[in-house]
Amino acid sequence: MTAGFERWELLARTALDDRGIGYHEATPLIEQARSDYEQSGADPWEALGSPTDFAADVAAGQPAAQASRDTQGKTARDHLSDGAFGCAFLGVPVSLLAMWANRGLTIPLTPAGTAGTLLSFLSLFTVVAVPNALRAAGRPRLAPWAFVAGGALVVAAATAFTGLPKDRFGEISALGTLVVSLGLCWLLTRPAKPSKSGALPDPAAGPAADPTASTARRDADPADPDAWFRRLRALLVGRFDVPPARAAALVGEARAHVAASGARPQDEFPSLQQYAKELADGEPRRQPPWWRTPAASRAGRIGMLVLLAVQVVIAVTGDDWWIAVTGTALLLWLATDFKRRAN
Incomplete structure (x- = not known):
């Protein structure tokens, strides 16, 4: 019985996530479904319906919220949050590898390494998060320009690594950067605050029960x-x-x-x-942007590998060993992931 519901729950959470209803938002709905299932004593598919239908009913009760999400089930804010989480999560292995490379709990600071690293993170965020956020916000014409900005930031990062002084001017605690990265990851994944009323959306109540209807039309x-x-x-x-x-x-x-x-x-x-x-x-055909096509995805991963390899070489020639070691580890991880996706 329990194993059957766990499988139903997994499929239901996946279907809800496809509609932009994340884990924390879905949890109270799943718990209510669990209670109904246990009281019925029947198979979860008989007691609750299929997971796909369950997710569709929940989404139908939130028309305003669904209208604010794109075909990936995300709002513009979701895309920006995901990009920020990716950068924060990347800070975790960077901090750990920096401690290993420097044989201590501090990271040496140089104008070249500091500016180059910050610009690299900013370029990553700009390329990964901003184009999809602009499209989700209904600004498709601006979205391609985010790649232009990201490319400019990559050039600026390479210029900083090669052109700025490499003299050490201080150091920073690697434990501090690790704590900050983990803290940002937690902040970006914690559950959203419940509404003041504390009421949960009822899938059977229809559009009037949508608690996000007012926020979805925040912009008149x-x-x-x-x-x-x-x-x-x-x-x-x-x-x-x-x-x-x-x-x-x-x-x-x-x-x-x-x-x-x-x-x-x-x-x-x-x-x-x-x-x-x-x-x-009502439209049977959709046309995603070019950067979400399989060919563009492969080209983007190859480009990232090349850029990262170049920055590793620059770091080695500039004796920024903690950046070189961290970049090499990321390069190996990305190359392994690329090979796995290609097979």
């Missing part, structure tokens, strides 16, 4: 009709991956409908985000 829809339709197209393309040509056609249909009714778009469609979500759900 544009008052100008032309701006409203431009925003609709941006959401369709950026957040919901509708092909641009099809998005333009859908916006044209919406314009015609509004013109025929003689009303404003805000009156016909009270929530711009939810209307965009409804339109996108």
